[in-house]
Amino acid sequence: MRLIEQQWGEVMVIRPEGPLTGDETQRFTERFVLVADGCRGRCVVDASAVPFVDSKGLEALVRANTHMTPTGRPLKLCGINDTIRQVLELTELEAQFEYFDDVSKAVRSFL
Numbered sequence: 001m002r003l004i005e006q007q008w009g010e011v012m013v014i015r016p017e018g019p020l021t022g023d024e025t026q027r028f029t030e031r032f033v034l035v036a037d038g039c040r041g042r043c044v045v046d047a048s049a050v051p052f053v054d055s056k057g058l059e060a061l062v063r064a065n066t067h068m069t070p071t072g073r074p075l076k077l078c079g080i081n082d083t084i085r086q087v088l089e090l091t092e093l094e095a096q097f098e099y100f101d102d103v104s105k106a107v108r109s110f111l
Contacts, residue, residue: 003031008107012039015046020057032064041071044106048079058091065096074098078106 001018012035016028036043045064053061065075078100080088088094100106 001028003028005031005035008044008103010039011042011044011107011110012036013044013046013103013107015049017049019052019054020047020050020060021052021054022056025056025060029060029063032060033067036064036067041068041073042110043068044076044078044100044103046079046103046106047077047081047084048102050084051081052083053087058087058093062093062096076100076106076109078103 001016001020001024004015004017006013006015014032014035018024020028032043032045045061061075061077068075074097076098079102080099085094085099088097098109100109
């Protein structure tokens with residue numbers, strides 16, 4: 001999995017490319033923490049290039065969201081596909097995140 005980071009003004013966008021599964025989740029979590037610490041809670045995960053997540057991927061998203069708790073902002077996800085949304089709904093985790101159709105809407109939500 002590749003992790004692409006892009007600065008949108010004061011907002012950092014992290015875009016994983018590939019499945020968020022297995023051993024890749026630790027790398028995602030470690031990188032997310034570093035990026036989130038530097039953007040004062042203005043962080044978006046663009047999941048448009050993530051075809052699916054497994055249980056470790058769900059844990060990574062929950063850990064990322066938990067890391068955002070002190071900022072008072074939930075983790076913002078954009079571009080998630082129907083499969084990932086259904087997994088979040090089935091596991092009753094969907095309420096923990098804010099969802100947006102695309103990166104620009106997610107970034108504008110910080111205004």
